[in-house]
Amino acid sequence: MTKHNSYLFFTAGTLALSALFASAYNISEYKAGPAVRLNIPALPDSTQKENSFKPEKLLDARKLNAELTANWTTVTSDTAGRVLIKGNNETPVLNSFTTRLRAERFAKGRLVLKSTARAAVKVNGKTLITKATSDSTLVSAESPLNLDPEADYEIAVDVLGLPEDKSAPEFSLEFIPADDFNDVNVISGPNLKKRVSPSTTMIGERTSQLRLSPSGKYLISITREVYSAKESHWRASLIETATGNVISNGISVHADWIPGKTDAYWNSVKRNGVYDIYQTDVPSMRSRLIAKGLPDDNITMSPNGRDIFYYDNVQPEKENGIMHRYKNPDDRIPGDRDRSYIMRYDLNDQVATVLTYGGPSTIIFDFDRTGSKLLYASTIQTPDHYPFYNTTLVEMDLNTLKTDTLISRMESGITNAVYSPDGKELFVTAGPDAFGGIGANYAPHEIGNDFDGQGYIFNIAKRSARAVTKNFDPAVIAGSIWNYADNNIYFLAEAGFDKNIYKLDPKTDKIVKLPTEAPYVRSFSIGENEAEWLAYIGNSFTNDGAAYLLNLKKNSSKLISDPLSELTDGIEFGKMEPWNFTAKDGTVVEGWYCLPPNFDASKKYPMIVYYYGGTSPCTATFFHLYSPQVFASRDYVVYVLNPSGTTGYGQEYSARHVNAWGKRTAEEIIEGTKLFCKEHKFVNEKKIGCIGASYGGFMTQYLQTLTDIYAAAVSHAGISNVTSYWGEGFWGYSYNSVAAAKSYPWNNPDLFTKQGSLFNADKIHTPLLLLHGTEDTNVPIGESIQLFNALRILGRDVEFITVQDENHVISGFDQKLAWQNTIMAWFAKYLQDDPRWWNELYVK
Numbered sequence: 120m121t122k123h124n125s126y127l128f129f130t131a132g133t134l135a136l137s138a139l140f141a142s143a144y145n146i147s148e149y150k151a152g153p154a155v156r157l158n159i160p161a162l163p164d165s166t167q168k169e170n171s172f173k174p175e176k177l178l179d180a181r182k183l184n185a186e187l188t189a190n191w192t193t194v195t196s197d198t199a200g201r202v203l204i205k206g207n208n209e210t211p212v213l214n215s216f217t218t219r220l221r222a223e224r225f226a227k228g229r230l231v232l233k234s235t236a237r238a239a240v241k242v243n244g245k246t247l248i249t250k251a252t253s254d255s256t257l258v259s260a261e262s263p264l265n266l267d268p269e270a271d272y273e274i275a276v277d278v279l280g281l282p283e284d285k286s287a288p289e290f291s292l293e294f295i296p297a298d299d300f301n302d303v304n305v306i307s308g309p310n311l312k313k314r315v316s317p318s319t320t321m322i323g324e325r326t327s328q329l330r331l332s333p334s335g336k337y338l339i340s341i342t343r344e345v346y347s348a349k350e351s352h353w354r355a356s357l358i359e360t361a362t363g364n365v366i367s368n369g370i371s372v373h374a375d376w377i378p379g380k381t382d383a384y385w386n387s388v389k390r391n392g393v394y395d396i397y398q399t400d401v402p403s404m405r406s407r408l409i410a411k412g413l414p415d416d417n418i419t420m421s422p423n424g425r426d427i428f429y430y431d432n433v434q435p436e437k438e439n440g441i442m443h444r445y446k447n448p449d450d451r452i453p454g455d456r457d458r459s460y461i462m463r464y465d466l467n468d469q470v471a472t473v474l475t476y477g478g479p480s481t482i483i484f485d486f487d488r489t490g491s492k493l494l495y496a497s498t499i500q501t502p503d504h505y506p507f508y509n510t511t512l513v514e515m516d517l518n519t520l521k522t523d524t525l526i527s528r529m530e531s532g533i534t535n536a537v538y539s540p541d542g543k544e545l546f547v548t549a550g551p552d553a554f555g556g557i558g559a560n561y562a563p564h565e566i567g568n569d570f571d572g573q574g575y576i577f578n579i580a581k582r583s584a585r586a587v588t589k590n591f592d593p594a595v596i597a598g599s600i601w602n603y604a605d606n607n608i609y610f611l612a613e614a615g616f617d618k619n620i621y622k623l624d625p626k627t628d629k630i631v632k633l634p635t636e637a638p639y640v641r642s643f644s645i646g647e648n649e650a651e652w653l654a655y656i657g658n659s660f661t662n663d664g665a666a667y668l669l670n671l672k673k674n675s676s677k678l679i680s681d682p683l684s685e686l687t688d689g690i691e692f693g694k695m696e697p698w699n700f701t702a703k704d705g706t707v708v709e710g711w712y713c714l715p716p717n718f719d720a721s722k723k724y725p726m727i728v729y730y731y732g733g734t735s736p737c738t739a740t741f742f743h744l745y746s747p748q749v750f751a752s753r754d755y756v757v758y759v760l761n762p763s764g765t766t767g768y769g770q771e772y773s774a775r776h777v778n779a780w781g782k783r784t785a786e787e788i789i790e791g792t793k794l795f796c797k798e799h800k801f802v803n804e805k806k807i808g809c810i811g812a813s814y815g816g817f818m819t820q821y822l823q824t825l826t827d828i829y830a831a832a833v834s835h836a837g838i839s840n841v842t843s844y845w846g847e848g849f850w851g852y853s854y855n856s857v858a859a860a861k862s863y864p865w866n867n868p869d870l871f872t873k874q875g876s877l878f879n880a881d882k883i884h885t886p887l888l889l890l891h892g893t894e895d896t897n898v899p900i901g902e903s904i905q906l907f908n909a910l911r912i913l914g915r916d917v918e919f920i921t922v923q924d925e926n927h928v929i930s931g932f933d934q935k936l937a938w939q940n941t942i943m944a945w946f947a948k949y950l951q952d953d954p955r956w957w958n959e960l961y962v963k
Contacts, residue, residue: 733814
């Protein structure tokens with residue numbers, strides 16, 4: 120294939136957008152690539168007619184990508200909308216053109232190609248139109264095309280000229296809307312900035328894990344790139360920390376560092392249903408087999424390098440027959456009777472031994488630095504004793520196999536524990552009531568929020584603990600590291616919308632926030648024998664999965680990779696701004712708002728309010744479909760807030776979640792919505808929508824029983840009846856051990872009825888969309904069914920849409936897109952006074 124550049128275009132140096140209110144939208148501007156000469160394949164036997172070659176097959180010869188088209192020439196059609204191409208070639212010549220098409224609202228219509236030559240039109244990479252003939256005049260070929268609001272449609276036109284063609288190649292391309300969609304504004308142009316779409320949050324490449332070597336000299340970076348619903352690819356790279364040089368791009372994505380004084384990593388290879396474990400030394404990259412025939416590759420290497428630990432996963436005997444006895448509330452959960460016990464594989468003797476067995480599962484928490492002691496935990500369910508679970512922490516001497524129970528049956532769940540460098544203390548993360556409530560700081564409330572993680576230093580010899588985060592507002596996340604080199608404790612903690620890395624000095628209990636380049640740190644890694652480098656993965660409202668290295672001595676970060684930038688560089692994001700308000704009771708409620716791209720302060724915009732309210736904070740992230748950028752891209756102002764009950768703002772704030780089920784939290788959402796409209800005149804206060812999922816779905820429903828300020832509401836997997844959720848959801852009663860601590864339908868019936876939307880359904884007048892996965896085991900689908908029935912009986916405006924075979928979180932790629940389109944079509948109907956998209960989806 121050779122390139123040929125002598126063809127004729129009408130060129131233009133600047134972007135010209137076709138924004139026409141007419142019956143046909145002419146797509147007039149393109150990027151044009153160099154013409155490419157092609158060949159007609161040879162025919163081995165001229166007498167054979169079978170499988171004759173069709174010239175139109177050459178239309179698919181050029182494979183396009185963003186890098187290829189970046190420097191193409193911008194061309195514009197003539198006044199008749201035609202692009203003229205030089206003809207009379209001696210060989211077949213392929214000319215390719217790209218542009219972008221977007222509609223402000225949903226538009227149903229046709230894409231019409233007119234061409235003298237053979238031509239094909241691809242939309243978002245899929246061939247939509249093929250014209251297989253060469254003609255002396257323009258001949259049409261077309262296909263139906265529906266445009267979702269503010270969604271980018273990548274258009275590629277390939278035109279094939281053959282020596283025997285009767286006329287020079289030319290073409291035009293139009294979008295012709297259906298009769299009811301002539302008012303929709305459509306724009307096009309190859310340099311048109313892209314908008315965020317639901318798929319933007321799902322596709323592309325992101326850093327998934329970072330793993331620093333023990334010395335900190337080397338880093339394993341693991342990324343995942345998602346192409347489509349069925350295609351994704353994992354990659355792993357070995358990087359030299361100081362220089363950023365890539366040593367190898369070909370290591371296993373399962374590779375992880377072996378603890379100890381040398382830098383070596385292990386990886387697994389599966390053969391005949393079992394796993395062989397290999398060790399690779401760095402930087403020599405020499406590999407050797409160290410273990411053979413392990414039943415599992417979910418392994419942990421001992422710090423002394425002599426042992427591998429893994430789990431013996433024990434399945435219960437299957438029950439036969441049609442009758443089944445449940446032993447406790449969690450017994451309904453698939454896998455509740457499964458057990459995992461700790462195994463040790465001696466690398467010298469090549470012998471596997473059982474370390475724990477019988478009773479509840481045992482989970483490895485940590486090893487001391489010498490590898491002679493193992494810290495593990497087990498949790499048992501106590502349905503007849505609040506808070507229904509307790510955790511025991513045990514230390515095992517790996518030389519004698521003797522065990523020592525360090526913490527027995529703690530009721531405030533332990534989420535993690537790690538050894539100090541000298542093995543004499545532990546850093547334990549648990550709820551505020553752990554260790555007898557020494558870390559509790561939630562007065563005047565009687566009960567704290569057990570989801571609000573706290574940190575404790577536990578002295579093993581004295582069996583005593585001290586609370587080190589009692590007056591520290593951020594909520595501590597499991598996964599802390601007590602570094603051997605500097606004796607500091609590094610941990611993640613939620614701080615409102617942000618998640619930060621903190622350093623705790625165990626000598627003074629002083630906590631310092633580390634400087635990072637991203638507001639939301641997903642995870643971090645630090646070498647066990649060094650205190651110079653820390654690697655972390657950073658997110659923000661407009662990015663996801665960027666990899667950084669933080670120099671702990673200089674307190675400065677450097678970007679290692681930003682793989683998602685290839686996808687996001689051409690996107691026009693909405694501007695994000697913080698906005699807090701002070702509620703009537705003096706509470707400061709943190710929030711952010713996002714403006715639409717091309718924001719015009721002189722206009723009035725509809726607004727969408729998003730919240731969770733179920734104690735976890737809304738976050739400064741981009742990887743989910745509730746991202747404010749997704750909604751803002753459809754020309755909405757988006758207001759996101761973290762009302763009372765949210766973790767990350769101190770124990771008193773989070774304790775407001777307990778025994779509330781919407782009290783105070785709902786009032787703050789309503790108050791914040793009203794104040795935001797008052798202070799921002801660009802919001803149309805008559806066109807406000809609200810949305811939430813799970814507890815946020817409950818909140819959506821409950822809000823409508825209190826106010827009529829919302830013009831439309833969306834509840835995904837929402838709870839309408841606290842009692843039925845408490846009794847039927849897999850985790851309903853255990854979640855309520857916090858949300859309704861020590862309250863039950865028999866001792867606090869008002870909480871379990873009056874705080875639900877079902878018992879207040881007659882107060883709901885806002886158009887309400889109920890969404891639910893058909894297989895939801897967390898919040899059973901009956902929560903939406905019963906409210907739907909009630910509102911239909913009351914004659915209210917309600918819709919109930921189910922997502923087939925999906926659980927609590929919609930996880931399927933195509934299902935997510937259909938789910939998101941349903942939400943946006945509902946909001947378009949009521950907030951933009953445009954029901955056409957909704958009608959196309961559901962009213963046919």
